[in-house]
Structure formats: structure tokens, C-alpha cells
Amino acid sequence: MMVSKKMAAALNEQVKNEFFAYWTYLQMSYSFNSMGLSVFSKWYNEQAMEEQGHAMKIADYLLDQGAEVELLSLDKPKADYKSAEEVVQAALDHEIMVTQQINALASLAREEHDYATENFLQYYVQEQVEEVATATELLDLVKMSDSTGQLLMLENRIMALRTEG
Ligand code: FEO
Numbered sequence: 302m303m304v305s306k307k308m309a310a311a312l313n314e315q316v317k318n319e320f321f322a323y324w325t326y327l328q329m330s331y332s333f334n335s336m337g338l339s340v341f342s343k344w345y346n347e348q349a350m351e352e353q354g355h356a357m358k359i360a361d362y363l364l365d366q367g368a369e370v371e372l373l374s375l376d377k378p379k380a381d382y383k384s385a386e387e388v389v390q391a392a393l394d395h396e397i398m399v400t401q402q403i404n405a406l407a408s409l410a411r412e413e414h415d416y417a418t419e420n421f422l423q424y425y426v427q428e429q430v431e432e433v434a435t436a437t438e439l440l441d442l443v444k445m446s447d448s449t450g451q452l453l454m455l456e457n458r459i460m461a462l463r464t465e466g
Pocket of ligand 1: 348432
């Protein structure tokens, strides 16, 4: 194995964290669907798929390094959202938490002089900058909408954030 036991365990934990993000966003997608906001629902479905990709990329890295992957239990994601703003705020909070997780992994890699893992994690460090920025922008837009009608109008333009970002 080319990474330390401690690093392998920490990366394995991050596989779980990214799958939990997948789970969380998928639930957000279903919640938006129930609210009748289909574009927001699509947005979070796409976000969920990205998170699945993040999880699998780390799992592949562990295997490439000769470590094993062990899938861990996922908690039940929050589902009782009361408003669009509450969902989007929770998404931003979630990305801030993931950023802290990634930073802790990057610190461990540096501490261990594990240059391969440090380099691998750069993708995630950069990704988190974009994800927090996009989630913040989306929250700002949702906060400006004080009616369902305005949220529906906002739906006409939010997917553009994905292509602009
Ligand atoms: Fe994989 Fe949105 O962090």
C-alpha cells in the first residue's frame, strides 16, 4: 500500500462523506420536486450525480494506491424542508462542511509528506472553492425572491449558473 493506514482510513471516510453529500442532494432534489420547483429539483439531482462522481474518484484513488475501499453506513439526510431558501441554505452549509473535510485531508497529506495524495486532493480543494461560490450565489438569488412566482421566474435562469461556473 502506497499511502499510510491513517491516510487510507481518512480517504475511506471521505468516500462516505461524498456519498452522504450525494444522498443529501438527492433528497433535496425530491423535496424541490414536491414543492413544484422542477428546475431546482433538476439542479440538485445534477449536484447529487457530481457528488457520486467525487466519491467514486476517491475510491478509485485508494484502489490505485493499493488500499482497500470499505463502504460505510450513511445517515438519513434531512428531508423536512419548509422552504426553498431553507434547502439552498442547507446546501451552502453542507459545502462549507465538505470544504473543512477536504482541508483536513490536505493537511494530513502535507503532514505525512504524502505528495501523491496532496496532489490528488488539489482537484477537491479547487472544486470546493467553486461549489461554495455557486451555492452562495444561488442562496443570494433565492433570498431576493419573496414569492413563489419570483422563484418560478428564477428557475428560468438558474441552470445557467452551472454552465457559467
Ligand atoms: Fe463533493 Fe460538493 O463536495
